[in-house]
Amino acid sequence: MSPRSLRNKLWAAAVAGAAALSTSNAYFLFAMNDVITIERLDPIVSPGQVASHVHTVMGGSNFRATTNTSFLRASECTSSPIKQDKSNYWAPTLYFHWANGSFSSVTGNPVMYGCVFISSCRDFFADSSSQLVAADYLFSDTPGATTPFPDDFRMISGNPTLRSYNGSDYAQQAITFLCLDFSGVSTRFNQIPAQGCPSGMRAQINFPMCWDGKNADSPDHKSHVAFPSGGADSGACTDPKYPKTLPRIFMEMYLDTASWWNLRGQAMNPNQPFVYSMGDPTGFGYHADFMMGWDANVLQGVVDRCNCNPYGDPTCCSNAGVFTFEQGGTCRITQSVDEVTTGTIKTLPGNNPVVGFGANAPTLSGPAPPFIQPVYAYTGDSPTQTGTPVGGQAVAQTSAPGSAGDAPVAVPSAPAVIAPAFGNHRARKLGRSPGIQFYDAHSSF
16 A cells, blocks of 8 residues: 555544544644654653663654753754644654564654544544554643643653553553554554554554643653543543643554564564564553643643634644644654664664563663764755764664664565655545444453
8 A cells, every 4th residue: 555545544534533523522633744763862761861762753853862842942843734833752663573683663654633622532542543653632622721731841651661461550551552454343452463453553642631730840750740530541630639631642653564464474473573662572661752842822722722623624723823734844853873773673772672571671771872963954855964973983874674784684575664655634524434443452441
C-alpha cells in the first residue's frame, strides 16, 4: 500500500470514529508534518546528557539535550501544522530484532490529532487510526474549566523498565497496542501483539490530566500529576491533591510492522520479532514524554474556544483566530548525538540488553558518543549544513539494511526502508469505512 493510500485509510477511520461523537462536544484533528529527529535524547530524564535509549521526536525544532518552554517557543519551525504548538512529544523507537543479533528500525508516518470534549474518548480511540505519532488533546468545552499547561511544564507517562503487567494500575491501563486490519477486525492488546497486524500496529498512551496546581515538574516527572478518578481515560480530577484539570493528551504512534512480520522467520524471536529501543520486547515498558512549548496564551484560547466544528476540521479553529494552521512542509533537525540510530545497526544504541517478561529491566548507563554542535533546523529533504562532533568524527545519520551502520552487520533480506511520507490532510466528513470493526481483546481496557 502506498504511503498516500495508507494515510487516507488511517485518516478516514479517524474521522469516521470522531463523527460518531455527540455534536455537543467538539474536537479537532490534524496530521503532523514530520518527525524532527530519532536519537538518544531526553531533556526530561537525562538533561544535558546522552539518553539511555533512542526516542522518536516531534514538535519544535529547539529540541535539545537541555531545553525549556522559552527556548522551544523560539524554534525556527515545528512539525505541527499548528504553528503556535512548539511543544515536544517523544516515545521510544521500535526495531526488528534479527536472529544474528542486529536490529532494523521500523518506520511510519507522522500524524497529530487534537480534540475538545467533555466525555471519555474511548470510543473515538477505538475507531481513530493514526499514522506515526498522534497527540489528542481532550478537555471540557466549557470556558475556564480546563487549565492550560504552565511554562516549563513537563511529564512522563509509563515506565521503561517494566516487563510485567498489573491490570489494576492506572498507569499501565494507560498503554495499549492496536493491531490494525482495515479489511477485518482490529484488536487491542496490553502488550506488543504476538501476531501479524495486516495494516500495521498502533501504540497508544494516555498522559495524566490532573495537576497539583503548583509544580511544573517533580523529581520522578510524574508525582505532580495524576490520572482521573475513573482510570486512564475517564472520570474527573476529584483528588484534592490534584485539583486542576489539564488538557488530556492521548498519544498514538502508527508503525508499519506488516512487512517486517513477514520476515519473522529470520528474527531472534519468530513469535514476536519487535523490540523497543530500551530493550523491551513486551511493550509493558512503553512510555512517552511531553514538554510544554505552546505560545503564550494560545492554549488557553484553544481550550476555551476551539469547539466550533463537529467533524474535526482544524481550519474551523484557525478561521476563528484560535491558532494558525499550515498544512504541508517539513521541519527537521540535524542530529545532536554522533551515533547511528536508524537503518540496520549491530546493537541497540546505548547497548541496551533485550529483557523479556518478568522482573523489571535494569537501568544501564551505556556508552555516550560525543555531541554534535551546532544543531541546525531545516525544512527540506536534507540539511545544507551540519555541526561538528565535540571530540570526534561525524558519522552517517542513517544506514540502509545491510549497510555497515556502526559496525558490520549481515542482514539476510530486510524489506526496503520506507522513507517517511510527510504531509497533512484536512479532516472531512466521512462515513465509517466498510469492513472495519474494533473491539477490546482485554476487558480491563
